[in-house]
Amino acid sequence: MVTASQVKELREKTGAGMMECKKVLTETDGDMEKAMDLLRERGITKAAKKSSRIAAEGLVDSYISEDGKVGAVVEVNAETDFVAQNAEFQKFVKDIVEQIVKNNPANVEDLLAEKSIVESDKTVQEVLTSKIATIGENLSIRRFARFETENGKVSKYIHGDGKIGVLVEMENADEQLAKDICMQIAAARPEFLDRESVPQERLDKEMEILKVQAMNEGKPEAIAEKMVQGRINKFYGEICLVDQEFVKNPEIKVSELLKSNNAKVVRFARLERGEGIEKKEENFAEEVAKQLK
Numbered sequence: 001m002v003t004a005s006q007v008k009e010l011r012e013k014t015g016a017g018m019m020e021c022k023k024v025l026t027e028t029d030g031d032m033e034k035a036m037d038l039l040r041e042r043g044i045t046k047a048a049k050k051s052s053r054i055a056a057e058g059l060v061d062s063y064i065s066e067d068g069k070v071g072a073v074v075e076v077n078a079e080t081d082f083v084a085q086n087a088e089f090q091k092f093v094k095d096i097v098e099q100i101v102k103n104n105p106a107n108v109e110d111l112l113a114e115k116s117i118v119e120s121d122k123t124v125q126e127v128l129t130s131k132i133a134t135i136g137e138n139l140s141i142r143r144f145a146r147f148e149t150e151n152g153k154v155s156k157y158i159h160g161d162g163k164i165g166v167l168v169e170m171e172n173a174d175e176q177l178a179k180d181i182c183m184q185i186a187a188a189r190p191e192f193l194d195r196e197s198v199p200q201e202r203l204d205k206e207m208e209i210l211k212v213q214a215m216n217e218g219k220p221e222a223i224a225e226k227m228v229q230g231r232i233n234k235f236y237g238e239i240c241l242v243d244q245e246f247v248k249n250p251e252i253k254v255s256e257l258l259k260s261n262n263a264k265v266v267r268f269a270r271l272e273r274g275e276g277i278e279k280k281e282e283n284f285a286e287e288v289a290k291q292l293k
Helices: 004-014 018-027 032-041 044-050 087-103 108-113 124-135 175-188 200-216 221-239 254-260 284-292
Strands: 057-064 070-078 140-148 153-159 164-171 249-253 264-272
Touching: 004 018, 004 032, 018 032, 018 124, 057 087, 057 153, 057 164, 070 087, 070 153, 070 164, 070 264, 087 108, 087 124, 087 140, 108 124, 108 140, 140 164, 140 264, 153 175, 164 175, 175 254, 175 264, 200 221, 249 254
Parallel strands: none
Antiparallel strands: 057 070, 070 140, 153 164, 164 264
């Protein structure tokens, strides 16, 4: 029987995942050397070493069910933009987002633990590990959004060869309006649907900043507070979808566009590749100097 301490030891020696370590130890009856060899043969040790490298490139892709009732968008990262052109990587991303639509995992952790819809004898994590070994870069399923609706339809939009992905659930919207709203979200980067969706903490912080700005302009506190009420509308116009100017016609707001079409946006998701990931800046000269020291 394989013990927890054996799994821990193998994991520390190879950097492989807990499940992979337990699996090979079971197959080799707890023989540490044979287990390490098995990990190497399967490319898992090689993949584990790559897992510490920063993956901030990759692809955002989406998938909608045939009836338009279920959709998902996913971000899968790689280390270089070159990999985004790799056909094997592209297919992997498409398979992942289709799996999300069909299986409805609660989060990335649950997704990784599921059996793959393409390779049923492997988990998604095992398929991912295999891709890391064959493609030769660290890969990571970072995040996803999945919408399912009864009364409306789910639409998608992918911009810039997988740089930005948008998913939107709408009611009473034709194909053109859904496309326009998706492109609005991609271009104007709204954070929230409407004013009611903005957390009070975020609003309070912004109002405090605006008040300080007004007082720094030499305005008395009472006047500054009145100025804040006027300026807060601009804040809403930047971060709330329905308060934004429509990018195709800045004369109207998105709320007016929706009202004129008797349509409604229920929710949306916008994923931008590498957003928020701190990329490591490489300096070759400094790296060589460190090695020489």
